[in-house]
Amino acid sequence: MKYYAGLDWGESHHDVAVVDxxxxxxxxxxxxxxxxxxxxxxxxxxxxxxxxxxxxIGIETGRGLMVAGLRKxxxxxxxxxxxxxxxxxxxxxxxxxxxxxxxxxxxxxxLRVDGDAHRPTPAVSPQAAAPREMTRAHRQAxxxxxxLARRLRSVLRDYYPAAASAWAHLPGGLTRPEARTVLTAAPxxxxxxRLTRRRLGTLLTAS
Numbered sequence: 001m002k003y004y005a006g007l008d009w010g011e012s013h014h015d016v017a018v019v020d021x022x023x024x025x026x027x028x029x030x031x032x033x034x035x036x037x038x039x040x041x042x043x044x045x046x047x048x049x050x051x052x053x054x055x056x057i058g059i060e061t062g063r064g065l066m067v068a069g070l071r072k073x074x075x076x077x078x079x080x081x082x083x084x085x086x087x088x089x090x091x092x093x094x095x096x097x098x099x100x101x102x103x104x105x106x107x108x109x110x111l112r113v114d115g116d117a118h119r120p121t122p123a124v125s126p127q128a129a130a131p132r133e134m135t136r137a138h139r140q141a142x143x144x145x146x147x148l149a150r151r152l153r154s155v156l157r158d159y160y161p162a163a164a165s166a167w168a169h170l171p172g173g174l175t176r177p178e179a180r181t182v183l184t185a186a187p188x189x190x191x192x193x194r195l196t197r198r199r200l201g202t203l204l205t206a207s
Contacts (some may be wrong), residue, residue, distance in 0.1 A: 013033065162192065
């Protein structure tokens, strides 16, 4: 009898479901995101009637303490694309109610049905993981900055149009250092009207 596990990741807790090769739910766990939760999960898998390391675990993220701990323990971790998982969900039931427990069961079901199409991802050394995480964080920071700039520009067009257009022709627009400096000193049209040329020059020089 083969077993398949699914882990629905959450910020405060994780839900884990284990099913057999016939799709029957064997066990369900709710774990904390710490070493105690990891130990509880490994112990539950070890209690199965098979080698713990023969039970793949499907999850929708490849990061985090739990994933790192599972990989270090030699547990096969299969990172599933969230879009693919959503397609499986719609195939099972058009009006299926979403829940953490149900999503964990679904992830296990994906491995049971199409395990050959989803291979475990190889473990990554800390030396290799560090630049990858730094690159990911940098990319996310750029995305967040661009999103906030678009939101700010949208607000300024209605409330403070002069500020919205002042740096529009320059690379970076409202994310430029001088734009942030001036907007900090004059966040409203009324305060901008009181800025003298000398004060504005001082702000731009400081930025």
